[in-house]
Amino acid sequence: MKEDTNMGTHHKLIIGNCMEMSEIQDKSVHLAVTSPPYFNAPFDYKELFKNYDQYLELLRRVSKELFRVLAEGRIFVLNIDDMLINGEKFPIVADATKIFQNAGFRYRDRIIWKKPEGYLRISRRSGVILQNPYPMYFYPDNLLESIIIFQKGKFDYKSVPKDIKEKSKVDIKEIQDKKWYMTLWEMTNVLPNQVLEKDIAAFPEELPYRVIKLFSYVDETVLDPFVGSGTTMKVARQLGRNSIGIEIKKSLIPIIKEKIGFNGQQSLFKNDDTFELIEREKGWIE
Template sequence: MSPEDVVSQDTKDLRIFFGDLRRMTSREVADGEVSLIVSSPPYFNAPFDYPDLFPSYEDYLGLIRSFASQSRRVLGRGRICAIVTDDMLVKEGGDSRGRKYPLVADTTRIFLDEGFLYRDKITWVKPAGYTRISRRSGVVLQHPYPMYFYPDNIQESILLFQNGEFDYGHLKDAPKKILESSKIDTVQLNKERWNLTVWNITNVLPMPGRVEEGIAAFPEEIPRRLIKLFTMVGETVFDPFAGSGTTLKVALELGRKGFGYEIDLELKDILREKLGEENLLIEEREGAKRLRKSLQTKIQRQRSVVR
């Protein structure tokens, strides 16, 4: 890393590295530098995200293991890693019903094996008409008999893992101005039911014409709540699967710094447009690639062969 890079990083509130998370080093994100991780790993071969990205489910779990290891390294003691994920239905071969993969259970086991504490799970409930991930209930309508029931999925899990015990003396030692500006609005917390393990968030998909259109981005309300609940103003939020930059955008709006890692170079222009050039530093690392178009081309070729 050149001296110019160091100077640039000190003046930028947002930093994004394009590369393979598995190769991330402490020169990019230092040990214990991060106060909160909010991220949504790629859905395993989901048709609406990156279909056929992983050769196998075990290959996908290998990425989650690297995610857990890197998270353990960069998170401060007692701090939180929040993961938005859910079990995934993938159609394989000639099976029209598909196979359901237990991402929530496997992710939980991997993070526990890495040494994290299991803090909690929040269920994010989407509107009843949202069935992007699963449209399986029609099977029982066509065949109204036992064993034909497959429910539609309108929820995702927000898994909360903690990197050891938190020292609450850290809050007592914080400058009074920082502590007061980071105070949680308990009226809002109760009114909007943040205090429950079920969050009803309706603005699920980006509006047409938005820069994130066509990308599996979660709503800004999710990182907004998590950042307010688990960090103080001026602390650092990290998204190792930065995508279109939703977590980083909200972090900046709330007076936090943001780091991101992203493998897909095709998202660079979207990130620049969404986050702005003024506060953003982008660097490319080994392993970055153009994913989205190459996968779309692969899928089109497969479909043409089937036809």
């Protein structure tokens, strides 16, 4: 993908429910980035939650744990979007923003992720008005998702050693060429039926790549509490960061291992990179 710094990083996968992160010490994480399950989406976790309040309670409990484990001044990035279920639109972005503010985070920014116009995750709603060209038949297709940036307190820029700053320097040309400086990021989403993302609503590697580059330094620890197929962990390793991933589906262990470079038989990590698997006795699903 981009680069491999080979700095002897450590990667920990925890199989269990991320509403509780007892394995992670207070203020030990330098960046968190994640995309939680879509609320009862037919292509993700259909009818996983009994109701919308249960889904919001999940976010509330995760928000408190994230605030606890993040170091002072550090960033949490949430990729999320409103959801249309059985004709009802749920204001997930607004509700999630308020939940994380109530947990203590400062709402820092919102970036809109624009997907290619040739791809839609859900069937073309806009076709309704083409079949019925009259008022009240308009339903737009959604090609956008939100990337919400939160911060815990204020960051002390003087706390980072000069050599670490230089190793973590962001490529200005890359920022300009790909227009990272805008609040609109155009990124190609993971296409359907990719081998390691089959039946998983995974975000593209480009998303954690930008976030990790912009909000963490080499040798620091990146957390993804809804790690899915392991995309965040893979990119963190490539960029010389440590990673922690939490995943509730035990069946994804081999997928995650393969993606981040440890297939269970032979480690593909270079130098001193290491992998650790923690399987809780309860709190996971098949």
